[in-house]
Amino acid sequence: MTKRQLFLMSSSALHGYEYxxxxxxxxxxxxxxxxxxxxxxxxxxxxxxxxxxQRVATVLERWGFxxxxxxxxxxxVRAVQEAQAIYIGGGNTFxxxxxxxxxxxxxxxxxxVLEHGVPYIGSxxxxxxxxxSIQTTNDMPIVYPPxxxxxxxxxxxxxxxxxxxxxxxxxRGETRDQRIAQFHELNDAPVxxxxxxxxxxxxxxxxxxxxxxxxxxFRKDTGAPTEHEPGTDLSFLL
Amino acid sequence: MTKRQLFLMSSSALHGYEYxxxxxxxxxxxxxxxxxxxxxxxxxxxxxxxxxxQRVATVLERWGFxxxxxxxxxxxVRAVQEAQAIYIGGGNTFxxxxxxxxxxxxxxxxxxVLEHGVPYIGSxxxxxxxxxSIQTTNDMPIVYPPxxxxxxxxxxxxxxxxxxxxxxxxxRGETRDQRIAQFHELNDAPVxxxxxxxxxxxxxxxxxxxxxxxxxxFRKDTGAPTEHEPGTDLSFLL
Numbered sequence: 001m002t003k004r005q006l007f008l009m010s011s012s013a014l015h016g017y018e019y020x021x022x023x024x025x026x027x028x029x030x031x032x033x034x035x036x037x038x039x040x041x042x043x044x045x046x047x048x049x050x051x052x053x054q055r056v057a058t059v060l061e062r063w064g065f066x067x068x069x070x071x072x073x074x075x076x077v078r079a080v081q082e083a084q085a086i087y088i089g090g091g092n093t094f095x096x097x098x099x100x101x102x103x104x105x106x107x108x109x110x111x112x113v114l115e116h117g118v119p120y121i122g123s124x125x126x127x128x129x130x131x132x133s134i135q136t137t138n139d140m141p142i143v144y145p146p147x148x149x150x151x152x153x154x155x156x157x158x159x160x161x162x163x164x165x166x167x168x169x170x171x172r173g174e175t176r177d178q179r180i181a182q183f184h185e186l187n188d189a190p191v192x193x194x195x196x197x198x199x200x201x202x203x204x205x206x207x208x209x210x211x212x213x214x215x216x217x218f219r220k221d222t223g224a225p226t227e228h229e230p231g232t233d234l235s236f237l238l
Numbered sequence: 239m240t241k242r243q244l245f246l247m248s249s250s251a252l253h254g255y256e257y258x259x260x261x262x263x264x265x266x267x268x269x270x271x272x273x274x275x276x277x278x279x280x281x282x283x284x285x286x287x288x289x290x291x292q293r294v295a296t297v298l299e300r301w302g303f304x305x306x307x308x309x310x311x312x313x314x315v316r317a318v319q320e321a322q323a324i325y326i327g328g329g330n331t332f333x334x335x336x337x338x339x340x341x342x343x344x345x346x347x348x349x350x351v352l353e354h355g356v357p358y359i360g361s362x363x364x365x366x367x368x369x370x371s372i373q374t375t376n377d378m379p380i381v382y383p384p385x386x387x388x389x390x391x392x393x394x395x396x397x398x399x400x401x402x403x404x405x406x407x408x409x410r411g412e413t414r415d416q417r418i419a420q421f422h423e424l425n426d427a428p429v430x431x432x433x434x435x436x437x438x439x440x441x442x443x444x445x446x447x448x449x450x451x452x453x454x455x456f457r458k459d460t461g462a463p464t465e466h467e468p469g470t471d472l473s474f475l476l
Contacts, residue, residue, distance in 0.1 A: 015408035047423045092420050094379075124411075135380055140417045141332075141373050142424055148382045161411035170253035172434055173362075173399035179378045182330050185285045186380055196410055 003117030005034055006202035010160045010194035012123040020059045022197050026210045028063055034119040038066035040083035044099035045091025045125040077108045090124025093137040097129055098145035110151050124160045131157045132189050156237050162193030184220040191218040207234040241355030244440035248398045248432035250361040258297045260435050264448045266301055272357040276304035278321035282337035283329025283363040315346045328362025331375040335367055336383040348389050362398045369395045370427050394475050400431030422458040429456040445472040
């Protein structure tokens with residue numbers, strides 16, 4: 001049985017809230033429950049890594065947790081192996097995954113989280129890379145990663161920043177639902193559409209939706225997607 | 239000097255118009271000017287290729303042109319080599335580019351268009367693959383292509399279905415402009431944001447914006463993007 005402890009956020013920002021503020025209560029509880037005092041932050045999804053770490057550290061420190069960024073270390077694999085908790089932030093999913101492969105962190109992180117139970121926090125791109133693959137990201141492919149396969153901490157995909165087609169929109173580009181349907185024409189993994197403000201808490205083999213927004217679940221060949229309310233047990237996906 | 243003749247549409251659909259109708263006049267003129275009677279259609283960006291070819295053929299035939307799809311041929315390279323004109327339709331850009339590589343069509347099409355002056359029509363994903371790379375597509379990476387490098391018929395990138403950030407939007411995912419700025423943090427190619435309804439006509443070394451919508455041009459390290467009206471000569475990009 002896997003020891004994984006995951007807190008997967010759709011986004012770090014939510015309309016009407018300060019940076020990360022919408023998740024303060026649930027994330028604080030998650031870190032405290034896992035006796036985490038210091039978080040290792042992975043700022044690879046943005047190019048200005050130092051500023052990014054600073055931004056996240058400011059919030060975490062206000063909440064009472066220490067935070068060091070991988071930008072400040074010469075040996076990121078070792079930093080991950082010694083981490084009390086790992087937090088991968090959002091930005092560009094392709095840049096993030098390419099960098100994780102370049103720095104030999106894909107296997108290192110997967111091992112720490114699945115085999116040693118090191119708590120993992122992701123937001124946006126950091127949530128994408130926690131799943132089977134980055135194939136349901138919304139980002140532009142600004143760099144070419146060696147694979148779309150990701151950390152595989154859960155056996156399904158997530159679409160962060162999920163939003164429904166706007167009613168009456170005159171835009172003719174594909175809607176999010178159409179893009180996910182195209183994914184399912186060629187892939188099998190279920191896709192959890194996480195609206196901004198929603199997060200998925202995974203404790204071992206139990207998955208629960210936290211936050212105040214419902215989630216939309218897309219499965220191959222099952223017709224219409226299904227809506228699930230906060231508090232719903234989503235363990236059947238694991 | 240290159241003989242290229244390109245008609246690159248942002249999209250096949252435009253609010254308030256039938257399928258392809260918004261481009262009827264300019265596209266008909268383009269095909270007639272190049273003495274094209276029959277178009278070879280590339281339906282690889284969607285999975286139901288036969289239905290896709292049928293949809294496009296119905297429109298082209300109504301306009302007076304023949305149309306055969308690569309789905310109906312056992313030797314697509316030969317079909318491309320014998321084509322009077324090549325039209326690559328939209329759908330998923332990753333699926334499209336992977337299939338073009340699989341079927342050895344990247345070099346074959348580039349050669350026909352650049353060296354032999356075979357007219358090329360693209361819409362959406364078909365416009366993305368005509369440029370340097372697919373790195374400014376809006377699509378989900380539903381399959382892994384062997385490279386993001388595309389046909390390279392023009393020395394810049396295009397973002398089809400370009401649209402500006404909606405005023406007052408509560409969505410916190412990256413705007414299109416932010417995504418293109420991230421592209422430019424790591425890549426040099428200019429990016430032409432083609433709004434739905436806009437098309438780029440390229441005749442040899444002359445490029446002109448056609449349609450009724452302005453285009454937005456993003457260049458690395460030049461500050462704000464610039465707007466260019468229909469009819470503008472954009473040859474400086476070539």
